[in-house]
Amino acid sequence: MVWGVxxxxxxxxxxxxxxxxxxxxxxxxxGIQVPIDAGLRIEARYMTKVIMNPVSKNMVRSLFVNMQxxxxxxxxxxxxxxxxxxxxxxxxxxxMGAGIAYVTAKAGIEVILIDTDQEVAEKGxxxxxxxxxxxxxxxxxxxxxxxxxxxxxxxxxxYSLLQDVDLIVEAVFxxxxxxxxxxxxxxxxxxxxxxxxxxTSTLPITGLAENSKRxxxxxxxxxxxxxxxxxxxxIIMGKETxxxxxxxxxxxxxxxKKTPIVVNDSRGFYTSRVFGTYTGEGVAMLAEGIKPALIxxxxxxxxxxxxxxxxxxxxxxxxxxxxxxxxxxxLEAEGKEYPV
Numbered sequence: 001m002v003w004g005v006x007x008x009x010x011x012x013x014x015x016x017x018x019x020x021x022x023x024x025x026x027x028x029x030x031g032i033q034v035p036i037d038a039g040l041r042i043e044a045r046y047m048t049k050v051i052m053n054p055v056s057k058n059m060v061r062s063l064f065v066n067m068q069x070x071x072x073x074x075x076x077x078x079x080x081x082x083x084x085x086x087x088x089x090x091x092x093x094x095x096m097g098a099g100i101a102y103v104t105a106k107a108g109i110e111v112i113l114i115d116t117d118q119e120v121a122e123k124g125x126x127x128x129x130x131x132x133x134x135x136x137x138x139x140x141x142x143x144x145x146x147x148x149x150x151x152x153x154x155x156x157x158x159y160s161l162l163q164d165v166d167l168i169v170e171a172v173f174x175x176x177x178x179x180x181x182x183x184x185x186x187x188x189x190x191x192x193x194x195x196x197x198x199x200t201s202t203l204p205i206t207g208l209a210e211n212s213k214r215x216x217x218x219x220x221x222x223x224x225x226x227x228x229x230x231x232x233x234x235i236i237m238g239k240e241t242x243x244x245x246x247x248x249x250x251x252x253x254x255x256x257k258k259t260p261i262v263v264n265d266s267r268g269f270y271t272s273r274v275f276g277t278y279t280g281e282g283v284a285m286l287a288e289g290i291k292p293a294l295i296x297x298x299x300x301x302x303x304x305x306x307x308x309x310x311x312x313x314x315x316x317x318x319x320x321x322x323x324x325x326x327x328x329x330x331l332e333a334e335g336k337e338y339p340v
Contacts, residue, residue, distance in 0.1 A: 017303040019053045075262040076250045083248040089162040090169045091182045093124025097171035099227025102128040105152040107256040113155045121155035162189040167252055171199040174322045180211035187213050195248050197221035202268045205238035215240040219249050233258040236269050282308025
């Protein structure tokens with residue numbers, strides 16, 4: 001009975017996409033039924049099979065070798081000195097802005113959290129309070145550390161508080177007009193050396209930089225939701241983004257203990273194009289009348305950690321709608337047809 005439960009639990013969790021887990025369970029089951037020498041030979045055969053499996057090789061390459069290189073800043077331009085980010089401004093106190101404020105303050109960096117409404121800005125800071133309260137209930141932090149982190153976040157509507165920030169993260173709606181407006185307001189206050197980063201998930205950085213007075217300091221800094229749990233940050237180079245700006249941005253991302261990947265500028269960049277294809281196909285299948293359970297199981301069986309429909313809901317359907325609406329508007333302005 002124990003083996004039946006273990007096998008079904010493993011399959012439910014992994015959908016047989018991880019060869020090592022199944023091999024371990026099989027080696028134990030078969031090994032305890034024979035003498036020790038025979039059991040060791042069984043284990044060795046399973047070990048060899050796993051090592052030679054291309055899935056295992058690819059996981060070692062991607063999740064260990066390449067990951068180590070990324071975390072060490074492999075793509076950072078070496079000719080620039082380390083940029084010590086001590087204070088940043090975040091434009092937009094919604095879900096993404098609030099999450100960015102938390103992980104930044106957690107790294108000991110002062111945060112100016114700006115929104116059009118003081119109540120919304122305060123609510124953005126409250127997000128950090130909720131995260132910390134959960135950690136406090138699990139005894140993973142202390143009241144002293146909680147207060148220290150919260151004291152680093154200043155919710156406000158006043159752009160003049162941005163005058164001495166080292167970096168800006170724009171995290172407003174996926175709307176070009178709104179982004180252009182907040183860019184102008186922020187750049188009227190920040191220093192010449194400050195980096196301006198946009199947290200857009202799909203809009204090309206080169207186009208957004210057209211609204212900037214200093215496109216060489218303009219860069220994409222794309223976080224993923226929920227920010228405090230997702231380790232990846234996508235850094236997008238615009239056409240005029242300087243290598244110094246890239247170096248400064250990577251220093252900030254490493255300081256907040258995220259894994260930076262540097263990608264070229266295109267609609268959707270890298271991750272959103274992959275993500276959009278996956279979730280978009282799930283929604284299309286649903287519209288065609290395919291049962292949701294079949295769609296979700298198919299997604300899990302391909303090795304994805306979350307099925308497409310659940311993932312769409314977790315990211316926020318309203319965000320997907322805003323991205324789609326702006327993308328359609330942009331393509332129509334370029335004389336291109338939006339694929340349905």
